Amino acid sequence: MEKQFPKNVRQIGNVCDSPKIYVEDYVDTFLNQLCDKTDEEPKGAFLIGETGKVEDQDCVYISGAVRISEIVKNENQLNLAEAAVEAGMKDCKEYFGNQSLVGWFLIDPSRKPGTDEALEKIHKTYFGEENTVFIMKDPKGREEKFYAYKYEELMEINGHYIYYEKNPEMQNYMISSRKENRITPSESIADRAAKDFRSIVKAKLEKADQKQNNRFLYAASTFLLLVILIIGVTMVNNYDKIKAVQTSLDQITKTVEKAEGEEEAQASGEKVTTEVEEGTDVKSSSEDTLDIQEQETSGGEEYYVVQRGDTLATISRKVYGDTSYVDAIARMNGLTNGDFIYIGQKLLLP
Known part of the structure; x- marks a missing residue:
């Protein structure tokens, strides 16, 4: 099946550049957590996902990230330790299976977000494929810059998208690496707008699921009504059976009215907590x-x-x-x- 653009997205900046960069919301949260926990030493993460074309547009989907265990700093020049690269590849395979490395992320308290010859060299060595991504933020997360590797150099991209979907792989990694990354109960996530966005999307999906359930109920009731009417016509001379038909009709009418009442109650503010994933069937009764x-x-x-x-x-x-x-x-x-x-x-x- 051909890859499609995510439907639930939030735009950051001007997104007219190519490639289009999509960062999943859990990944964005994890990168912000690294910003919160950065001290005087640089920190980074390998970015995991896929690249390709969607409707003839180059796109990069970043659906995972694993922390780089060590970034070597020598006289303000950075490099990745070989052991750190091997550990990152191991984590990538363990938590994200066969997904590919599509770039890397860096926080360096000693410099503002941007590129230099050393960073270009690191990217070319480990992520030298077309349209791979380099992201750099300041420790407070106030400023960030996105780059794509094109024409053998890192070119700045002025905008990107945050997208929302279920992401158990990234969530499991965040749970397992919590102590290593020093994430504590007292932390606060810098990008609150992303969390509000997730809540809005979830509310919309819940409403769509309720409508789907009601449409199914109405269709089933109509079908049963027609069947009963047909049976009733064939039994028109049998008074007892006609009464049974009438009783069934009354029960179906009450069921439909009850469903309509539940829909009106939800529309007026009744809270429903459910699980819906776009493109999947309604959950079974069990x-x-x-x-x-x-x-x-x-x-x-x-x-x-x-x-x-x-x-x-x-x-x-x-x-x-x-x-x-x-x-x-x-x-x-x-x-x-x-x-x-x-x-x-x-x-x-x-």
Whole structure:
């Protein structure tokens, strides 16, 4: 199936340049966390994803990132340690399978975002393919620059997109590497607009799912109504059976009216927490009835898997016995609106 542009995107800057660069929201969050934790030493990450053409436009999709364990600094000149490259390749394969390296990310407190001969050399050595990406931010995340490798040099790209989709690979890496990257419950995510964007998208998907359920219910009711009417016509001379037909019609009418009432209640502000992924079918009834608390560990780190009906308050009460950990859970996972969580989402536990 041909690759398509993501539908749920947020534009940053002027995106008229080529290639079009798309950064998944979890990756953007992870890079901002590295900015928050940078001290006097430079830090970086390998960028993982794919490049290609979509509708005759060159595109780069960055769906993952793994931290570079060591960046060598010698008289203000940077280089990547061979051991760090090998470790990064190992993490890439472990968490992201056969996805490719599409560039790298750097924070250097000693300089403003930009390129120089040493950085160009690093990029050409490890990421010398056309349209690979170099991203550099200042430690506070206030300024950032994107570059694409074209015509054997890094050329600045004036804009990019943040896109939203389920990304369990990146989420699992963030959970497993939390201690190594010094991510703590008290951290705050710099790009709050990205979190608000995620919440808006989730609300839209929930509304679309409810409409799909109601349309299916209406179609099924109409079909059953026609079947019953046909049976009723063939039994017109049987009074008892006609009464049974009338009873069935009354039940179907009540079912349809109830569905309409639920749709109106949601439109007026009723909160629904569900799991919807664009292009997938509605979940089966066995999954819909799942309400069991699920708390797992990955690499020694605890996380909670969101169940139907969960809020941050109910999760805090299940795990800790009271609601005092709501704010800590929200900060840990970069959530600005705790109501917008979805079934199956893995939440880090403080």
